Amino acid sequence: MLKRNLIANYIGQGWAAIMGIAFIPLYIKYLGIESYGLIGLFAVLTAWFSLLDMGMTPALGREMARFTGGTHSAISIRDLLRSIEFVAIGIAMLMMGGVAASANWLASSWLQTEALPISVVAQSFIVMGAVATLRFFEGIYRSSIIGLQRQVLFNIINSTMATLRGLGAVAILAWVSPTIQAFFLWQGLISMASLTALAITTYSILPCSERRGQFSMRALQGVGRFAGGMMGIAFLALLLTQMDKILLSKLLTLSDYGYYTLAAAVAGSIGILISPITQAYFPLLSRLHAIGDHAGLIRVYHQGAQLVSVIAGSASVVLLVFTETFLNLWTQDTILVNRTALLLRLMVLGSFLNGLMWIPYQTQLAYGWTGLGIRINVVAILIIVPAILWVTPRYGAEGAAFAWVCLNLGYVMIGVQFMYRRILCAEKWIWYQQDIFQPIVPAIVIAVLLRWLLPHPVSSMAQMLTLAIASGLTLMAAGLAAELVRRQVRIALTSFFHPLEGK
Secondary structure (H helix, E strand, C coil): CHHHHHHHHHHHHHHHHHHHHCCHHHHHHHHCHHHHHHHHHHHHHHHHHHHCCCCHHHHHHHHHHHHHCCCCCHHHHHHHHHHHHHHHHHHHHHHHHHHHHHHHHHHHHHCCCCCCCHHHHHHHHHHHHHHHHHHHHHHHHHHHHHHCCCHHHHHHHHHHHHHHHHHHHHHHHHHHCCCHHHHHHHHHHHHHHHHHHHHHHHHHHCCCCCCCCCCCHHHHHHCHHHHHHHHHHHHHHHHHHHHHHHHHHHHCCHHHHHHHHHHHHHHHHHHHHHHHHHHHHHHHHHHHHHCCCHHHHHHHHHHHHHHHHHHHHHHHHHHHHCHHHHHHHHHCCHHHHHHHHHHHHHHHHHHHHHHCCHHHHHHHHHCCCCHHHHHHHHHHHHHHHHHHHHHHHHHHHHHHHHHHHHHHHHHHHHHHHHHHCCCCCCCHHHHHHHHHHHHHHHHHHHHHHHHHHCCCCCCHHHHHHHHHHHHHHHHHHHHHHCHHHHHHHHHHHHHHHCHHHHC
16 A cells, blocks of 8 residues: 555656746746745745644644554544534635635835735735635645545645646636736636545545534634644744744845745755655554564654655755756746756755654654654744844845755754654664765765756756756665665565565
């Protein structure tokens, strides 16, 4: 099941990522860099709205995974789902009303617009609030389907909606109305369809029970402690990952903010590469912990960590070494390349360092341990927020990106030490040596050699070929150097070419 879910996650989320990133140059072409800055703010708003579920969504996903291990009855899990739905409805109404009431103030007093009329920005905020609310509600059913380990089905729905969201937006801008309001209205229509599909799917795959789910305070109290911890972690994590974007939306012009958003979108692809891994491994880690299989949990932990280093690490190395080649191929815009190259390098490095912590973090959650993440993030916020406020007026967006790198380097070098003092105590140096350095160092060597050996590509075909060669060889080098990944690939190939021998 793990292999099937992992493959489905990569195909589904990979396609969704392509749909989300590939059309950004076209959005900028039709809307302009300033309007694209509003799309970046929409992503920030959606992220902050996810916090308002008060930790219920990740708690629901964990309980759905535990349900597959026999810790819930069909009635109790349906009661938990219905209870969270009731709470979410109330929160959603407050969310939409709050954004609508503050739209004019945000447009006129917070943002530094240059060409966009204030009225257009205010209207965009109102629609953004409605769409972000729908995305918030989608999270309940998304988490349920993933927790039930029906990830193939989830990815079919997710990739379909991503296709409609991306291709449809380009069609709307090209043939109907090249305005930011039209863009967000289309996003709202797709979110309504996505919410409906996810809700129907969730209830269809839950087992039948003697009665329908009912609101239950006991059900909410049962996950209250974990949800509270998750809410604290989510709040602090959002401050750390989104505070730069919030502050920069005030400190920079909307055009400069658009360039920062562009770099952040590409760097976010590193997280997209890691998300399918953690999405597949977290339910398994939770189940192994629930049944007391410590040896199995350690094996899965290192396997997941090595997979992160191989896949996300090789991609990060290629982006760091071939930054201008990638940007030239993707945007075909010299101004965008020159303005975002350094930003992209810094943000990719920070995102990769952040990604190395995802498997350790998921393991902490599988143990039900949320306190460490809260304490570490509190300290990090006390450092990063003043740092951003100090460096941005002096060094611009690049200064904020460098602060992001330093923050995540601190997680890898310092923060993780506290985890290994309590859980997986004997695994720390294995994580550093076998899970990180062994795959990453060969990837760096291969990428740097290719940059030196290959001629500078000028045409789009040459750029594409250069990136393909670099990506393939770097991935191969990292995969061959990671023992557990290499073993899994060998088993998979043996099973494929010699089915009887594989069994």
